[in-house]
Structure formats: structure tokens, C-alpha cells
Amino acid sequence: DVKVTQSSRYLVKRTGEKVFLECVQDMDHENMFWYRQDPGLGLRLIYFSYDVKMKEKGDIPEGYSVSREKKERFSLILESASTNQTSMYLCASSPTGAGTEAFFGQGTRLTVV
Amino acid sequence: GQNIDQPTEMTATEGAIVQINCTYQTSGFNGLFWYQQHAGEAPTFLSYNVLDGLEEKGRFSSFLSRSKGYSYLLLKELQMKDSASYLCAGHLSNDYKLSFGAGTTVTVRA
Numbered sequence: 011d012v013k014v015t016q017s018s019r020y021l022v023k024r025t026g027e028k029v030f031l032e033c034v035q036d037m038d039h040e041n042m043f044w045y046r047q048d049p050g051l052g053l054r055l056i057y058f059s060y061d062v063k064m065k066e067k068g069d070i071p072e073g074y075s076v077s078r079e080k081k082e083r084f085s086l087i088l089e090s091a092s093t094n095q096t097s098m099y100l101c102a103s104s105p106t107g108a109g110t111e112a113f114f115g116q117g118t119r120l121t122v123v
Numbered sequence: 124g125q126n127i128d129q130p131t132e133m134t135a136t137e138g139a140i141v142q143i144n145c146t147y148q149t150s151g152f153n154g155l156f157w158y159q160q161h162a163g164e165a166p167t168f169l170s171y172n173v174l175d176g177l178e179e180k181g182r183f184s185s186f187l188s189r190s191k192g193y194s195y196l197l198l199k200e201l202q203m204k205d206s207a208s209y210l211c212a213g214h215l216s217n218d219y220k221l222s223f224g225a226g227t228t229v230t231v232r233a
Contacts, residue, residue, distance in 0.1 A: 014165075041219050050131075052210065052225035053166075060219050068220060100165065109154040109173060109214055112221065114165035 013037070016101050016115040023122050029088040031118050033101030039113075040106040042084035044068075044076060046097040047117070053100065059084055060106070091122045127224035129211050134230045141198045143227045145211035149192040153216040157185050157196045160208045160226070169196070169209075198229070206231045 017032035035042065041060050045053040045068075055068030057076040065076050073095060077085045084103075088095055098119050104112040127147045135141040147155070154173035158166040172178060172187035172194060184197040198205055208228050212221040 043220065045223075050225055053212075053221075053223040055220055055222070058220050069222075104219070107219075109171065111156075111168045111171065114167070116165050 014101055014103055014113050014115040016099075016118050018118050019116060021118060021120045023088075023091050023120065025092060025122055027088075027091050027122075029091050029120065029122075031086040031088075031099055031101075031120070033084045033086070033103075033115055034082050035084075035101075035103040035113070036082065037103060037105075037113065038081065039103035040081070041104045041110070041112075042078065043102040043104075043112065044074075044084065044086045045100045045102065046070070047100055048097050056086065088120075091120075093122050096120060096122045127211055127213055127222055129209075129224040129227045131225065132228045132230070134232060135201055137201055137203060137231055137233050139201050141201060141229060143196045143198070143209050143211075143229070145194045145196070145224055147192050147194070147211075147213045149189065151215040152189065152192070153214055153218070155185075155187055155194045156210075156212040156214075156221060157194075158210040158212065160210060162207070166210055201231045203231050203233070205229060 014035045043058040044056045059078045075087045101115040102112040104110045129145045157169040160166040170185040177186045208226040211224040
């Protein structure tokens with residue numbers, strides 16, 4: 011059974027903290043993605059990676075960075091958390107190539123206070 | 124990303140049919156996905172269309188018209204468990220990333 015696992019379901023952090031969201035997939039997928047999901051806005055792409063140590067900005071990268079040191083793990087970093095980063099964060103992975111099915115993790119609901 | 128539009132909400136009765144429309148910009152477009160997302164859960168894959176026409180998978184069908192920049196997801200014989208958000212997502216040629224619509228929340232009533 012394919013699996014994308016996010017390290018936390020719920021997180022509460024303080025403004026200004028550095029926050030790490032971890033995502034691991036066990037399908038040997040090349041592509042990995044980080045989205046945030048907000049009511050009325052849908053899923054918006056923050057960053058994605060198509061290979062180890064490779065990363066590309068998505069539509070809303072400001073205030074975020076990512077790390078992919080191993081193929082199975084893709085980390086999202088909030089350098090200095092702000093209240094407008096309160097959101098549901100979803101990680102996904104897909105096999106190489108365009109138009110391949112993406113598999114999603116359960117999501118991390120982050121609240122920044 | 125692409126501009127992808129879909130209705131915000133739809134309500135239907137158990138056993139009925141509902142059609143969720145999705146429109147997108149055609150420039151560079153390559154294929155279109157539909158995902159289902161139950162409240163508090165991860166999105167799960169329903170269908171992928173890259174060619175024009177209708178693809179049927181049991182109670183769910185998806186249609187694509189590339190020239191019109193239009194797709195729909197058809198849910199037949201609605202069941203209560205079909206109450207969920209349905210996400211339309213497109214990608215450009217040779218592009219790994221998906222652009223999502225805001226999602227359509229379907230509520231099935233008894």
C-alpha cells in the first residue's frame with residue numbers, strides 16, 4: 011500500500027519560531043511537492059522537487075524553504091513563522107514524468123499564534 | 124499556475140446524478156486530474172484525462188474537451204459517502220506540478 015507520511019497531524023507554534031514539517035514516502039517516487047490548503051483558495055503549490063537535492067519554487071514560496079537530502083524525504087521549513095502561515099499543509103509524491111498520479115499525505119494543520 | 128475554475132458547492136439527493144464542471148486556460152495545457160477529498164483526509168485520485176472524450180469508472184465518469192478548456196466529473200447513483208470536496212487539477216506539457224481549482228464541496232442528502 012502506497013504511503014506518504016507527514017510527521018505531525020497538528021502543530022501549534024509561536025510567531026517567529028522556525029518550523030520544520032517532515033514528509034516521507036515509501037514508493038521510490040522522484041517527484042515530491044508541498045502544498046498549502048486554505049478555504050476558498052484550494053491547494054497552492056509552495057515548492058516541489060523532482061530529484062534529490064533539486065528544488066523549484068511553486069506559486070507561493072515566500073517565507074518557506076525546503077530540503078531534500080534523501081529521495082524519500084522532503085522537508086518544508088518556515089524560517090520565521092507568521093500568523094498568515096496558519097494553514098493545512100499537504101505533502102505529495104508522484105513518479106517521474108508529467109501527468110503522473112500524485113499521492114498525498116494526511117496533512118499537517120499548523121496554527122501559528 | 125493555471126487559472127482553474129469550478130463551482131464552490133453543490134447539493135444533491137441520494138441516488139441522483141451530479142455533474143461538477145471545471146474550466147481552465149488552454150494555453151500549454153496537457154492533462155486534467157480529478158481528486159476526491161473527504162473532510163480531514165488526504166485527497167485521493169479519481170481520474171486523469173489527457174484525450175478528449177468521456178472515461179467511465181463505475182459510478183464516476185470524467186469528460187474532457189481540450190479545445191473548449193472544459194472538463195466535468197459525473198457522479199451517478201449518489202451515495203452518502205460521496206459527500207466530499209472534489210478537486211480539479213491541470214498540468215502543462217512536460218510539467219511535473221499540478222495547478223488546483225479551489226474545489227467543489229458536494230453534499231449528498233437523504
